[in-house]
Amino acid sequence: MxxxxxxxxxxxxxxxxxxxxxxxxxxxxxTGRVTVRLKTHQLDLSKQDDIGGFEPVYSYKNTENARLNLVVEFYNSSETMKTIDDIKLEFLDNKKKSYFSTKLKDSETAKRLGGGIQMDEITHLNLEPKRLVVKDLSQRFTRENILLLQQSEYLAISYKKRKLNGKLSRKISIDFKFN
Missing domain, CATH: 1.20.5 (Single alpha-helices involved in coiled-coils or other helix-helix interfaces)
Known part of the structure; x- marks a missing residue:
C-alpha cells in the first residue's frame, strides 16, 4: 500500500x-462586506390648505403630513454578488433601542395615480461586486403616525444579509441623530 x-x-x-x-x-x-452610508436626509412637513393641496409648515404642531427623503449608498466590497433583504426604517429611542419599523419606498418606482404618487416598497437589493448603488428612498407619515417622528431620537436603516450558509442575519447599518 x-x-x-x-x-x-x-x-x-x-x-x-x-x-x-x-x-x-x-x-x-x-470576503468583503456590504457597507451602507446615508448621503442626505430631508424631512418635509406640510398641512392641507383650503383648496385640497398641501402647504409647508415648520413645526410638528400644525403638521398633518410628512415625507422623509433619504439618499443612501450601498457598496459591496467583495468579489461576489451580495443580496440584502427586508430593508426597513427603524425608529430608535435615546438608548438606540428599536421601538417601531416600517418598509421604505423606492422613489425610482414612483407612479402618478389620481391625485397622488404611489411608490413600491424596496424589498431586496442585488449588489454587484465592487459597485456602489445609490438609492433614493422615502417614507410618508400621516397625521396618525407623525408622533413617531416627534418621539424618535435616532433613525436607522436595517436590513438582512444572506450568509454563505443561506441564513439571514439582521444588521442595523446607519443610525443618525434625528431630533
Missing part, C-alpha cells in the same frame, strides 16, 4: 494543491 502511494505521490500532491487553492480562492473572493 505504501509503495503504491509513493508511486503516485506527485499526482496526489498536485491534486491536493489544486483542491486547497480552489477552496482558498472561493473564501477570499467571498
Amino acid at each position: 505504501i509503495d503504491i502511494l509513493r508511486e503516485f505521490q506527485a499526482i496526489i500532491g498536485t491534486l491536493l494543491g489544486v483542491f486547497l487553492t480552489l477552496i482558498t480562492t472561493h473564501f477570499l473572493r467571498s
Whole structure:
C-alpha cells in the first residue's frame, strides 16, 4: 500500500494543491462586506390648505403630513454578488433601542395615480461586486403616525444579509441623530 502511494505521490500532491487553492480562492473572493452610508436626509412637513393641496409648515404642531427623503449608498466590497433583504426604517429611542419599523419606498418606482404618487416598497437589493448603488428612498407619515417622528431620537436603516450558509442575519447599518 505504501509503495503504491509513493508511486503516485506527485499526482496526489498536485491534486491536493489544486483542491486547497480552489477552496482558498472561493473564501477570499467571498470576503468583503456590504457597507451602507446615508448621503442626505430631508424631512418635509406640510398641512392641507383650503383648496385640497398641501402647504409647508415648520413645526410638528400644525403638521398633518410628512415625507422623509433619504439618499443612501450601498457598496459591496467583495468579489461576489451580495443580496440584502427586508430593508426597513427603524425608529430608535435615546438608548438606540428599536421601538417601531416600517418598509421604505423606492422613489425610482414612483407612479402618478389620481391625485397622488404611489411608490413600491424596496424589498431586496442585488449588489454587484465592487459597485456602489445609490438609492433614493422615502417614507410618508400621516397625521396618525407623525408622533413617531416627534418621539424618535435616532433613525436607522436595517436590513438582512444572506450568509454563505443561506441564513439571514439582521444588521442595523446607519443610525443618525434625528431630533
